[in-house]
Amino acid sequence: MLFVVLIAILSGCQSQTKPEVVQISEEQARSIVHRYQEKNSNNHKTTIISIEHINNEYEINWDRKSNCENGTDDVNDKDGTISRSSVTIC
Template sequence: MNLRFLVTCLLITIALISGCQDSSISIISKEQAITSVRAQHEQNNTFGKINVLSVTQKHDEYEVKWDRKSNCESGTDYVNVNDGKITHGVQQIC
């Protein structure tokens, strides 16, 4: 009976520990998210570099807001914190 109780307590402890891990810890840094967005918008582009306005983490994504004054362009890209890939984005030109 004591062994069964000990095993049950051990299983409950493992379940609690594995379920309570901090999910806000990101794999990539904000700087790496910025690098992904810059690479996307600056490669083969004759309008110059983008200016990153803000980077915020929302759940499992970084929200990167940017603009480029040379062609009146701006946008927001969402970068996955686990692999650094841009999942989706919105951009506009004045």
């Protein structure tokens, strides 16, 4: 009887993981990066190379061939802010 009570108590104490709530879609994140990069580029075209969703952020790799530039922008999946941006010019 004690064993059954102990199992019931322990199983009730296990926390359930909450499902991840994403408010910004992948397409919205893509659009945010396009607008951000186009604003900073003097009319050079930005091409999105890849998008990966990691730890509440979209990691978006992009390329701008016209001036040999590429980079990565991290977009928060809750509010759409760019938390980190890195750029390389060859």
